[in-house]
Amino acid sequence: MARWPRQILFGDIDAMFASAAVLTDPSLAGQPVAVGGPPPRGIVAAASYEVRRFGVRSAMPTIQAMRLCPQLILVPPDRPLYQRLHRQIQDVTHRFFPETEWTSIDEFYTETTRLQIRHPDPRELGEALKADIRRTTGLTCTVALASGKTVAKIAADFHKPDGLAVIAPGSEAAFLAPLPIRSLPGMGPKSTEAIERLGIHTVGDLLEPRFESALVRQLGTRLAALQALALGHDSDPVVADREAKSVSHETTFDEDTNDPALLEPIIHGFLESLTHDLRLEGLAAGSFTLKLKDSHFHITTRQRKFSSPANYDPDLWPDIRAALHELLQPRSRYRLVGLGLSDLVPASEPLFDRRQRDAVAILDRLIERHGTGVVRLGGLPHKGDGHKKRGRRAKD
Numbered sequence: 253m254a255r256w257p258r259q260i261l262f263g264d265i266d267a268m269f270a271s272a273a274v275l276t277d278p279s280l281a282g283q284p285v286a287v288g289g290p291p292p293r294g295i296v297a298a299a300s301y302e303v304r305r306f307g308v309r310s311a312m313p314t315i316q317a318m319r320l321c322p323q324l325i326l327v328p329p330d331r332p333l334y335q336r337l338h339r340q341i342q343d344v345t346h347r348f349f350p351e352t353e354w355t356s357i358d359e360f361y362t363e364t365t366r367l368q369i370r371h372p373d374p375r376e377l378g379e380a381l382k383a384d385i386r387r388t389t390g391l392t393c394t395v396a397l398a399s400g401k402t403v404a405k406i407a408a409d410f411h412k413p414d415g416l417a418v419i420a421p422g423s424e425a426a427f428l429a430p431l432p433i434r435s436l437p438g439m440g441p442k443s444t445e446a447i448e449r450l451g452i453h454t455v456g457d458l459l460e461p462r463f464e465s466a467l468v469r470q471l472g473t474r475l476a477a478l479q480a481l482a483l484g485h486d487s488d489p490v491v492a493d494r495e496a497k498s499v500s501h502e503t504t505f506d507e508d509t510n511d512p513a514l515l516e517p518i519i520h521g522f523l524e525s526l527t528h529d530l531r532l533e534g535l536a537a538g539s540f541t542l543k544l545k546d547s548h549f550h551i552t553t554r555q556r557k558f559s560s561p562a563n564y565d566p567d568l569w570p571d572i573r574a575a576l577h578e579l580l581q582p583r584s585r586y587r588l589v590g591l592g593l594s595d596l597v598p599a600s601e602p603l604f605d606r607r608q609r610d611a612v613a614i615l616d617r618l619i620e621r622h623g624t625g626v627v628r629l630g631g632l633p634h635k636g637d638g639h640k641k642r643g644r645r646a647k648d
C-alpha cells in the first residue's frame with residue numbers, strides 16, 4: 253500500500269451527549285432523546301439521530317424542539333459524565349497516537365503520517381480505533397482519514413453516524429466537487445446564499461472557469477483561499493495540547509467580522525463555559541491563548557499568564573478582553589475565534605471565600621439546568637464586565 257505524504261485522522265463521537273444519556277439509561281436506546289434545559293428558556297445542547305429526523309438541532313430552543321417532536325424525551329446535561337467519557341476516549345487516543353489535538357470534548361485531530369509504518373492501511377487503523385473507543389466507552393465514533401484537516405472533517409460529517417471515511421491523496425477534489433458549498437468551513441447561510449444567487453451550488457463549481465469572474469466580484473481576495481479548500485489543499489497543522497491539561501473552544505462565523513461588539517460576547521461566552529467546566533473539575537487556569545483567524549486564513553494568537561490561577565470568569569475576563577483589543581487589526585476581518593485555558597492546576601482552597609464558593613456552586617447548578625447564557629450572579633464582583641450577555645450556545 254502506497255504511503256501518503258501526509259495523513260490526518262479526525263475522530264468525532266456520534267451525538268455524544270445524547271449517546272451518553274443512553275449509556276446511563278439503556279431503555280432510552282432508539283428513543284427520541286435530546287439533552288438540554290427545560291422550557292421556556294432551555295435550549296437543546298445535543299440531539300440524538302432519532303430526533304434529528306424531526307428537524308431538531310442543537311442550539312434550538314427546547315420549546316421549539318418539543319413542537320417539532322412532541323414525543324421528545326428531554327434529558328438534563330450531565331457534565332461530570334461527559335468529562336469522564338472524555339478522559340476514557342483520551343486514554344484510547346494516547347494508546348494509539350503520540351499527539352492529539354482536541355477541538356472540543358468529543359472531536360480530535362491527530363497526524364498519522366509516521367504511523368503508516370505500523371498501520372499501512374488507513375482503513376485498518378480507523379477500524380481499530382473505532383473498535384477500541386466502543387469497547388472502552390460504549391460510544392460510537394465516526395473517523396475520517398485524509399491528507400488535511402478540512403477534508404477529514406467534511407468527510408466525517410458525511411459519514412455519520414458510526415462511519416469510517418478514507419479520502420486518499422489525489423482524490424480530495426473529486427470527493428468535494430459534488431458537495432454543497434455550505435460544506436466548506438466558514439460558509440454560513442448568508443455567504444452561501446450570496447454565492448448560490450450566482451447559480452453556483454457545489455464545491456466543484458468554485459473551480460469552474462465560467463464562474464470565475466462572478467466569483468471574483470462576489471468574494472474578492474477570499475476566493476483564492478476557498479478554491480484551495482475546494483481542491484483539498486490544506487496544510488493546517490495538528491496543534492497538540494502542549495500542556496498535559498487545557499480546555500478550549502472555537503467557532504467560525506457566518507460572516508467575517510472585526511466588530512468588538514460581536515466578538516467580545518462570543519469570547520466571553522467561551523470563557524463562562526470553560527470556567528464552569530474547570531470548577532466542576534476542581535481546576536484553575538494559569539494562562540490563556542486567544543486565537544483569531546482572518547479572512548485570508550492567517551492565524552494570530554496571544555498567550556498570557558494570569559496574575560494567579562483562577563476559575564471564576566470575572567477574574568479572568570479583563571486580561572482576555574485586553575488581549576483581544578491588542579490582536580484586532582482595523583483592516584482585517586476575522587472568520588474564526590478561539591479561546592483556550594491552560595496551565596491547569598488543582599484549584600487552591602479557597603479560591604473564593606466560603607460565601608462566594610457556595611454562591612458559585614448554586615450558579616453552576618443553574619448553568620447545568622439553563623446553559624451559561626442565562627444566569628449571572630448578582631452578589632459577586634464582575635471586574636470589567638460591562639457588556640450584554642450573549643444569547644446561547646450548544647455543542648453537537
Ligand SMILES: [Mg+2]
Binds near residue numbers: 264265268359
Ligand atoms: Mg460529535
